[in-house]
Each structure stands twice: as C-alpha cells, then as structure tokens.
Amino acid sequence: DEFQGTTLDLKKWAFQTGDGCPSLCGWGNSELQYYTNSNNNIKIQNGNLIIEARQENQGSSKFTSGKIFTLGKFSQTYGRFEASIRLPKGRGLWPAFWMLPDNNDWPKTGEIDIMENRGDRPTITNGTLHYGSAWPNNQNDSQEQDAQQDLSNDFHLYAVEWSPSAIRWYFDDVLFKTETKNPNSLSPTSTDNLWPWNKNFHILLNLAVGGWFTGTTNATDVQLTKPTFEIDYVRVYDCSSSSSNQIPYGTNTINIPGRIEAEDFDHGCFSAFYDSDSLNQGHVYRYTPVDIQKCSDVGGGYNLGWITDQEWTKYTVNAVSGGLFDIQFRAASQSGGGQIRIEIDNSDVSGPVSIPSTGTWQNWTTITVKNINVTAGNHVIRIYIIKGGFNWNYMEFNSTITMVKSNNPDSWKPTVRMAEEGLMIENADKIKSIELFDLLGKRHIMNFTLQGSNYLPTNALSSGVYIIRLINYKDEVQVIKFIK
Ligand SMILES: [Ca+2]
Ligand SMILES: [Ca+2]
Ligand SMILES: [Ca+2]
Incomplete structure (x- = not known):
C-alpha cells in the first residue's frame, strides 16, 4: 500500500478499536490509549499514512490513538515485508510494525516484530520474535538496532526477509x-512450538501510548513530543510456489533489437528464474531469490551477482523484426571460469559461452555471440548458468543484417538467417542473382537462377563486413550489409 488518495483503503486494512477491555484491558501491556477509527487518529495525507496519538479522554483512557491490521484481507507465508517510516517521538510512545498469524494462539503460534521503538529512545529500534509456551512461559528474542540518528527526523526503511529456513531484519537494507x-x-x-513461522501471517501498524515496553505506565509521564507515526508505504514481496505465473517485469516491452537488462527478468517464482538460495543477497532493486547489486559499469544500474551453477533467469521479449543478431553479453569476473548458454524458446542457440576473467567483479567486458537467428514476434530468452563465478549486467541484441538500399523495398522482403551450411536467404518470389562482396569490392560468391530459398556458403569467410546484392526477375535491386 502506497497510501495514496484521501482515505485508508479498507480493502487492505481494518481498524482495531477500543482499549482491549474486557478480555485484555490495556492490550495485556498496561497500555494507556483507546484506539479509534477517527480521522484524528488515522488518516492518509500527502501519500503517507499518519497514526497520531492524542491527549483526550475516551472511555477510561487518557489518550486516543490508532491501530490497523490486514487480518482477513491480506496475509502471506514467507517473503519480504518492508515499510518506509518516520517515527514519532516522546516518552511513552510505542510505534510498531509487526505481524501475527491469522490463526493466533499467542505466543505459541509466534509473532514477528519488524520494528518497535520506545519514544524516549529516538535512535533505537528493535526486531523481535515472540514464541514459546503459553503465558507466563512465553519467550522473546529481541535485538536492538542503534541508528545513531534521530529516527523521527526522516523516513527510513524497516524490513524483514522471511524464508522457510530463516528470518532476517534490516534497517535501511x-x-x-x-x-x-x-x-x-x-x-x-x-x-x-520450536519454529512456528511457517504459516500465513498478517500485518499490523499501531501507535501505543504507555505500556511495559515503554517503561511508562502513568499518564502523567507521557510526553507527546512528536505524536505522529508516519508510514510512506508498506510493500510485500512474494516468492512462494503459489505465484508461479511467468509474466514480463515492468510495463515496457523489451524489444529486439535492443538491450535486455539482467535484473529485469520476468516475474513468477520457479517458472521465471531459479536461484540457489531464497534471498536477494544484494538487497536492492527487487526482492526475489535472484541476487542483484548496484553496478559500476558505464551507465550504472544493477547487475546480477552471486551467480552459481545451474541458476537461470528468463526474459519475455518482442522481436520487432526478425533476422540475424549479434548478442553482446556484458559480464565481469574476478577469476573467470564462468560459462552460460543462451536459449530462445527452449532451444539452445549459443552452445557454451565462456566468461573470461576481468580481474575484478566490477571490471566489465563484452562477450559477443555471433549471428543468432531470431524470428519476428514474442520469445522467451533464458540465460542458463553452466558455471557460475561472474556478474552480468545486460545483453544487447544488434542486427547483423541491415538493408542498405532497395529500389522497391515494398515489393520484396527477403529474410536472412543463419543455417548450418551458411547464410540462408529466402524470398516469396525467385531471386535472379545473389552476389557477396567484401568492403574492398572483391566478389566472393555469385549465384544465378535461384529458387526462393538459397544458401550462401559463408562459413569459410573470415570475420568482417560484407555486402550482399540481390536482383529479382523484375530487375529490382536490394543491397544488404552482413557482419560476420
Ligand atoms: Ca539468492
Ligand atoms: Ca544466486
Ligand atoms: Ca543491468
């Protein structure tokens, strides 16, 4: 939820109101606030959710405040959960961004506290797990994080990454x-109840006033120095087996010819990528198991890193025009030994491609895979890692066949592709002659009275730029540049 608009989205969130009475007065913590659904306590303003504690009587409480949660509307098992937050400040304030299981039998079913703060300690937040046996034999395992700056001044990112095997807490990543x-x-x-974090949990956001955690249970000790708990967004990233539909990443189609960024692999866990562990080791750009880091190649951006054998990523692309392409694969490797293969629509088009050493992990080189056939239309490209040990930034598809000149380009459109015997030129009508020259004007191949499909024996030619001249039976000429 980006908290846009003017009101809280009740398709995502529900209010929890009251003072916990009669079953759990003070919410089990001697808290002093009464939660309301009033706009005074919970509102959306300038793209932020604002929960505000106020000194006003409600029921037997001396303060009002707000609490919202996603129970019954959103819950998830595993993934990354993050919020950008500017904390309140003042003795007795207790803001929290946390999670409970949908079927809650606290503490036996577990609790994940992504962020909690004591308002009298504006530089420190806590990450905590609650677990164990029924009260009073419940347990908690908590870690303080001292940011060494006043967290009520600016927005910071608070996150957990939760996988079947581990839970990790991050402050500003x-x-x-x-x-x-x-x-x-x-x-x-x-x-x-050794590890209860294996089921659906929902999200809670609240600002308590007083309670055991704050060290303040007397209303007279509370100081509402900055009584607003501001949340810019809450984002959840999913990578479970249930989200397996492979769809393109981002809203812009990736076109060929053009550049395909390594980090813009398709969405869809297990069908769009495979990574050897469950977390993004670089903690940037997007949160799937695929490992992404900032890139110091020309143009910056991001690259894939921590690449190991048998990992792979897929890219849905659109070839605007078909033909022959050179693929320029941008990689860096401290010690070399890496190897990939490029697949288009499940067939290996490259064979093994070796990644040389570049001396460091951010010293970049271009490896060219020459003359790959791509037909016009949509394709799925897969980069399969035969041997890991390198980073990669992007691959670029550049046409190796360029129409240079045609005195009637609309009347005939030959296609050129690479075949085993050499270059294959196909046309709807018969072609009268095909000649191939190098740039010095030397003619290497000349064929007459041809069919619609014609092989040119180009395998023996050395690498370089060639000019192909085609003439049809209407004596129309077409000139094509070919880079071998
Ligand atoms: Ca990973
Ligand atoms: Ca990896
Ligand atoms: Ca990139």
Missing part, C-alpha cells in the same frame, strides 16, 4: 539480526 530454524538460533530456547 543493512542486516542487523538473523534467526535460523536449523540449527534453531532462538535465545532463550524453547522446548515447545
């Missing part, structure tokens, strides 16, 4: 806490 299932890293350990 810097890892500060890791918990693992096997071996079980929880401290204190629990003998019951």
Whole structure:
C-alpha cells in the first residue's frame, strides 16, 4: 500500500478499536490509549499514512490513538515485508510494525516484530520474535538496532526477509539480526512450538501510548513530543510456489533489437528464474531469490551477482523484426571460469559461452555471440548458468543484417538467417542473382537462377563486413550489409 488518495483503503486494512477491555484491558501491556477509527487518529495525507496519538479522554483512557491490521484481507507465508517510516517521538510512545498469524494462539503460534521503538529512545529500534509456551512461559528474542540518528527526523526503511529456513531484519537494507530454524538460533530456547513461522501471517501498524515496553505506565509521564507515526508505504514481496505465473517485469516491452537488462527478468517464482538460495543477497532493486547489486559499469544500474551453477533467469521479449543478431553479453569476473548458454524458446542457440576473467567483479567486458537467428514476434530468452563465478549486467541484441538500399523495398522482403551450411536467404518470389562482396569490392560468391530459398556458403569467410546484392526477375535491386 502506497497510501495514496484521501482515505485508508479498507480493502487492505481494518481498524482495531477500543482499549482491549474486557478480555485484555490495556492490550495485556498496561497500555494507556483507546484506539479509534477517527480521522484524528488515522488518516492518509500527502501519500503517507499518519497514526497520531492524542491527549483526550475516551472511555477510561487518557489518550486516543490508532491501530490497523490486514487480518482477513491480506496475509502471506514467507517473503519480504518492508515499510518506509518516520517515527514519532516522546516518552511513552510505542510505534510498531509487526505481524501475527491469522490463526493466533499467542505466543505459541509466534509473532514477528519488524520494528518497535520506545519514544524516549529516538535512535533505537528493535526486531523481535515472540514464541514459546503459553503465558507466563512465553519467550522473546529481541535485538536492538542503534541508528545513531534521530529516527523521527526522516523516513527510513524497516524490513524483514522471511524464508522457510530463516528470518532476517534490516534497517535501511543493512542486516542487523538473523534467526535460523536449523540449527534453531532462538535465545532463550524453547522446548515447545520450536519454529512456528511457517504459516500465513498478517500485518499490523499501531501507535501505543504507555505500556511495559515503554517503561511508562502513568499518564502523567507521557510526553507527546512528536505524536505522529508516519508510514510512506508498506510493500510485500512474494516468492512462494503459489505465484508461479511467468509474466514480463515492468510495463515496457523489451524489444529486439535492443538491450535486455539482467535484473529485469520476468516475474513468477520457479517458472521465471531459479536461484540457489531464497534471498536477494544484494538487497536492492527487487526482492526475489535472484541476487542483484548496484553496478559500476558505464551507465550504472544493477547487475546480477552471486551467480552459481545451474541458476537461470528468463526474459519475455518482442522481436520487432526478425533476422540475424549479434548478442553482446556484458559480464565481469574476478577469476573467470564462468560459462552460460543462451536459449530462445527452449532451444539452445549459443552452445557454451565462456566468461573470461576481468580481474575484478566490477571490471566489465563484452562477450559477443555471433549471428543468432531470431524470428519476428514474442520469445522467451533464458540465460542458463553452466558455471557460475561472474556478474552480468545486460545483453544487447544488434542486427547483423541491415538493408542498405532497395529500389522497391515494398515489393520484396527477403529474410536472412543463419543455417548450418551458411547464410540462408529466402524470398516469396525467385531471386535472379545473389552476389557477396567484401568492403574492398572483391566478389566472393555469385549465384544465378535461384529458387526462393538459397544458401550462401559463408562459413569459410573470415570475420568482417560484407555486402550482399540481390536482383529479382523484375530487375529490382536490394543491397544488404552482413557482419560476420
Ligand atoms: Ca539468492
Ligand atoms: Ca544466486
Ligand atoms: Ca543491468
């Protein structure tokens, strides 16, 4: 939720109201606030969600505030959960961005606190797991993160990445806490309900006033220095087996000829990519298991990294025109040894392509794979990693056949592709003659009285630029440039 518009989107969120009474007065923590659904406590303003604590009587409470959650509207097992937040400030304030299971039997079913803060400690946030046996034998494992700056001044990114085997906490994309299932890293350990984080959890956002966590349970001690908890967005990234539909990434079609960015692989876990571990090791750009980092090649952007054997990514592309293309693959490798193959629509078009050493992980080189046939229309390209150990930034499809001159381009449109015997030129009507020259004007091949389909024995030619002249039975001439 980007919190655009003027009101909270009730298709995504519900209000939780009251003071917890009668079953759980003070929400089990001696909290002092009464949660309302009033616009005074919860509103959308300038693209942000604002939860505001106010000193006003409601019921027997001395403060009002807000709490929203996604129970029954959105929940997920595993993935990345992040929010951009500017914290409130003041003694007794307790903002939280956290998660509970849909079938909640706290604490046995677990709790994930992505971010909590004490308003009298504006530089420190906590990441915490709650678990264990029924109260009072419940446990929690918490880690403080000191940002060494006042977190009520600016927006910062608070995130967890949750996989079947681990939960990791990030502050501005810097890892500060890791918990693992096997071996079980929880401290204190629990003998019951060892790792309950394997089911659907929903998201909660609230601003409590007072309570045990804040060290303040008297209304007179509370200071509403900056009483607003501001959330710019909450984003959730999914990579479970249930989201397996392969669709293009982004809204712009990737065209051939043109550049395909490595990091713009298709959406759709398991059908659009395979990565050897479940997290994005670089923690940037997009959150799938594929590993992405900032790139210092010309033009910047991002590259894929942490590439290991048998990983792969797929790209849905549109070839605006068919023909022959050189593929320029942009890679860097500290020690070489990498190898890929390029597949188009499930067939290997390149054979093994070796990635040389470039000395460092960000010293970039271009590897050219020559004269690959691509027919016009949509295709799925897969980059399959035979051997890892390199980074890659993009691949570029450049046409190796260019129409130079035609005295009637609309009347005949020969297609040129690479075949085993050499260049194949096909045309709807018969072609009268085909000649191939090098740039010095030397004629290497001359064929007369031809069919619609014609092979040119180009395999023996050395690399370079050639000119092909075609004449049809109307004596119309077409001149094509071919780069071998
Ligand atoms: Ca990964
Ligand atoms: Ca990887
Ligand atoms: Ca790139």
